[in-house]
Amino acid sequence: MQIRPAELAAIRAGDIDVAFRRWDRPRLKIGTRMRTAVGLVEVTSVDPVPAESLTAADARRAGAASLAALRQGLDRLHPERPVYRIGLRYAGADPRQALREAVPDTAEIDAIVAGLDRLDRASPTGPWTRTTLLLIDELPATRAPDLAQRMSRDTPSFKLNVRKLKERGLTESLDIGYRLSARGAAVLDHEGHPRPAQARSAPEPGTPLPHIGAPATRALTAHGVVRLEQVAALSETEVKALHGVGPYAVDRLRTALTEAGLTFRDGPG
CATH class of the missing domain: 1.10.10 (Arc Repressor Mutant, subunit A)
Incomplete structure (x- = not known):
């Protein structure tokens, strides 16, 4: 089951606890723990649901922008297949x-x-x-x-x-x-x-960059930024201006900086 990086971060934060997929049959079992970039994500339920029964609350719990956006996403591929609601929760760090x-x-x-x-x-x-x-x-x-x-x-x-x-x-x-x-x-x-x-020479001292995606990583490393302490020497505006650094990467960097007791040069965004 593919889950986008931004959704994984929201699952870890507790902001997303369900996903909806069109499957020909259930493809996950309750209790399955998936290894992801943010740690373990556990499947808590797998239930077929009528597509017409979906609500705006379902969309919010799944991290969709709106009910219409949730339905459009489900109908993009295999609209003939039944819809399944998958309950999800963050289950801790990857062992x-x-x-x-x-x-x-x-x-x-x-x-x-x-x-x-x-x-x-x-x-x-x-x-x-x-x-x-x-x-x-x-x-x-x-x-x-x-x-x-x-x-x-x-x-x-x-x-x-x-x-x-x-x-x-x-x-x-x-x-x-x-x-x-x-x-x-x-x-x-x-x-x-x-x-x-x-x-080889010793690695740059400090805290490694968090997982922010390949394009953002390439953008930062191209500017010689390979550690979180180096990110703190930049303003949030400067980071956002780098080609390949999107909102997800900025959010992950901001969270990592906060956890390390650091901020962007211009302070919290």
């Missing part, structure tokens, strides 16, 4: 976040290594786990198609493999590309793999 930040001990590393070896043995194209980890370490924040090309792989299969590493807490997805986690680095170091990343 993989804590996992990738935890440096494993020797016993944990041995278990991780054994799991990677199993993935390599099961692969019809040969071992790939360490090569992929090393490539992400060498080229963080690089587009998946570019990384896939470096490994002579198609992008979908490359992304599938990276998701397997992410499930083990070894990598982290960025708005553009990926980076190696502390857990992934510990595994490579334990095995003695040469790591080109160790020769």
Whole structure:
């Protein structure tokens, strides 16, 4: 189930608690927890509803601009299918976040290594786990198609493999590309793999940018802004003027600044 970034942020804030979809059959089960950019989103209900029964209150709960906008969105694709109301709630942080930040001990590393070896043995194209980890370490924040090309792989299969590493807490997805986690680095170091990343200069100190979408991330990084503290040196007007930075990105930046005890240079918007 696809949920737009702005809607995810509203679900986390408690401003949205339902979604409406036209499905040929229920595609989610009650209790399902979806991993999203803002954390876990739990499905609390899945019910068919007559399209004509939708109300303005339904539209508000779903984050739609109006009842007409909600109905237009539902009728855009497959208007012949029944409408389902999906109850949603924010269910906390993604547990993989804590996992990738935890440096494993020797016993944990041995278990991780054994799991990677199993993935390599099961692969019809040969071992790939360490090569992929090393490539992400060498080229963080690089587009998946570019990384896939470096490994002579198609992008979908490359992304599938990276998701397997992410499930083990070894990598982290960025708005553009990926980076190696502390857990992934510990595994490579334990095995003695040469790591080109160790020769790079130390990363810019400070708080990383929140997830604001690839266009906004590209716009900020093109101006040398890669940390939240650097955003605080800009006015909100300057940030909004950057091509690719829309209202969602500004709202996410404003929230992240507030949580870090910072503001835009011209203060709260």
